Amino acid sequence: MGRLVPVLFGYAAFQQLNAGCRLGLFDLLEKEGPLSAERVAEALDIERRAADVLLLGTTALGLTEVADGAYRNGPPVATAFAQGLWPVLKDIVEFQDRVSYLPAADYTESLRTGENVGIRHFPGDTRDLYTRLSGVPGLEELFYRCMHSWSALSNPVLVEGTDFTGVRRVLDVGGGDAVNAIALARAHPELRITVLDRPGALEVAERNIREAGLAERVETAAADIFTDPYPGGHDCVLFAHQLVIWSPEQNLALLRKAHQAVEPGGRVMVFNAFSDDDGAGPLYAALDNVYFTTLPFRHSTIYRWEQCEGWLREAGFTEVGRTTGTGWTPHGVVTGRRAAAP
Template sequence: MTQTQVSQVDPQDELRAIYVAHYRFQYLSAAFEFGLFSVLAEAPGLTRAEIAGRLGLEEQPARILLLGLTAFGLVRKDGDRYSNSAITEPLASNTDQVPAAFIPYHQHITYRSMGWFHESLKKNTNVGLHREFGDDATTLYARLATDPGLERAFHNAMGGFSQKVSDELAATLDLSSYAHVLDVGGGTAVNATKLARRWPHLRVTILDLPTVAEEANARSASAGLGDRVRAIGLDAFGDEFPEGDYDCVLFAHFLEIWSVDRIRAVVGKAARAAGPNAGMFVVTPFQDDAETGPQHAAELSAYFHAVASGEGMVYTPKEYESWMSEAGFRPAGRAYVNNLVDHIVISGVKSGDAGRTAS
């Protein structure tokens, strides 16, 4: 057998791994919800009976759980004693931060709703959101506002993810020549507080939905940045942007949620709100210009379409540059941010000004 043959995955095995993937995730998610990985980190080498006792499980469910976790490589069994595997060790602590926070996020937000993917493609809308979370809201974000538990699951994952990306962002974005950033869809101020710390002269105004803006203001106040980072609650599409001396616009993980028409409208609105020679930074996952991947772009596109908004997807850098140009911003460079998954920063400068770029 040649080297290539050894490393090749049997297509039938690969197919099977796909159609049973939900079992693997459910074992992981159930064990996480029981707190098993934290228990095993604290007391490695527990027996099945000891684990059942700690988790409050009867014997047969404990046996099933541990069989699956062992079979899928999520815990190790040595003799009759169990401990975390390398895969699950990172899930034992900091359970409201990534990577652990991704588990309740996928379990409670994307798992069942993605089961409506086929219907969502056929109907060209987010059937998953409506079937799993009701018809009260047209986007997941508006729905979250009425459910504190879901909102926490979402923002723990998104905020934790942003913590990682924002470290690289703070190092990547050159904001030295800007004084006031308009951070559209800025979330709970994770990016804004990092950027404000990195650039001590900088002010940031976050625009986000009212419940999120409230949390952003609380975070900024507790970080001692209340005088420079403030959030305003509004609907970025339905409401006017508040007037201000903005000389830079940031769209971080926001535009990809929406349709091309909405993106063009909101980029145009931001362009009108920003002063002459303003900068623009779009931070986003991207699909390559050849439209072949990466996989992360495909995952997120399915999620936006079937759940989050029913209208967005992960676009190409070329498309963003064309929307910027249309709004009067000259594209001024691309920088790659690869901390967790592939992201890009696309920068632009309001026409007439040269020389401000992402890196």
């Protein structure tokens, strides 16, 4: 029954990480560790009792370590700092704290009703999270900053692991703040990319593209991805973190639009997290599904690889294949090609 402990106290495990981030514990230990509990209490400006409670929590979870009464960051946190990924991870923790955490308590009700009940935490009367973002001051910025970090963490499988040979112009459907478009443009100097999204997202995207000095190769187009036509002239359509939001029927409709948007020989790429075909994991996908069930839209799900591959075939794509990532998240890319004209 010991396996119940991290599950029963799952909410508490997250709050140990969250408090360590918000109080600056991990930044402090990275800069000045190893440190005694007394020094941690002083530096974080909290009572000694509070420091003891926090350090017990983070240490038991492996986020910090103690030897001879001195604390340092544990392996996952130390690795994130060493790889330059700590700011990315901190954004993701903030996303879980400020966006995902309270709505997760609506999971049972969401399963029971088939609705994304957690969306009630964000004002508005539309049914998907994205159209509600602009209703809360600062939420749009927070969402795109944190979404940026989720993508930056997981997109090496797309940017470095996927073959773009022969691709010249990518249409990045629902491209958000252009995080993937910018990474692709940097990695593949011959690529031009169009980011298609809601006007609110594109404000952030245009700033990022300008700051990256890529305005000549990365452009934006405001459109509704379902109801507006896709701009022509692209030989690859990318859906990044997009087909996890919608129902299988909507995904098929999006893929059919992609099939029409490219000339014969053109490609489609679907980049997001996938769950295993045997329905047994991985744990990341299983737990992330609580966010997808309670928040973005009533049908959001981390689908199995083979479901996605099936939609591509049904939409008319051939040469359907998958690229699995090598990181600790279950991200990957499913690709297909519109058959070349005979």
